[in-house]
Amino acid sequence: MNVKRTIPTLYEWAGGMAAFENLFDKFYDKVLADEVLEPVFKHMSPQHRLHVAHFVAEVLGGPKVYSDAEGSHFEMIRKHLQKYLTEKHRKRWMDLLQQTADEMDLPADPEFRSAFMAYLEWGTRIAVINSNQDNVSEDPNVPMPKWGWGIPGGPYLG
Numbered sequence: 001m002n003v004k005r006t007i008p009t010l011y012e013w014a015g016g017m018a019a020f021e022n023l024f025d026k027f028y029d030k031v032l033a034d035e036v037l038e039p040v041f042k043h044m045s046p047q048h049r050l051h052v053a054h055f056v057a058e059v060l061g062g063p064k065v066y067s068d069a070e071g072s073h074f075e076m077i078r079k080h081l082q083k084y085l086t087e088k089h090r091k092r093w094m095d096l097l098q099q100t101a102d103e104m105d106l107p108a109d110p111e112f113r114s115a116f117m118a119y120l121e122w123g124t125r126i127a128v129i130n131s132n133q134d135n136v137s138e139d140p141n142v143p144m145p146k147w148g149w150g151i152p153g154g155p156y157l158g
Helices: 010-014 017-032 048-059 065-069 073-080 087-103 110-131
Strands: none
Touching: 010 017, 010 110, 017 048, 017 087, 048 065, 048 110, 087 110
């Protein structure tokens, strides 16, 4: 008998929206207590945690909560302009998020963690690039990124 398996999205595998909202809530508590990141994030809006949770959840295959009600990929790019993030900020952000993911018992299997961390590596590196720009060169209709279990998109051509 041939049983067809449905492969869950990264969002489903992680535990759905509650997992992402909880992850980013706990994560931003750490950010605000961190000497490297607190100066960058101390003025973030109270909704920032949820917006980031919804954005990442959507990118990883979740519902379009972010793009339907909170913003677009273009707007996310714009939010990073002139923030002047450094590699030190990026690395610390990644370290704290990975630490929080471990503490929150996000799935630790190699397949999930490599896909999850690959997206965050890609996204944080783009955030650093955009944060050192004065304006957005992207089309305002640039689609939301979609990230799955699979194959990278090819070499960086920037």
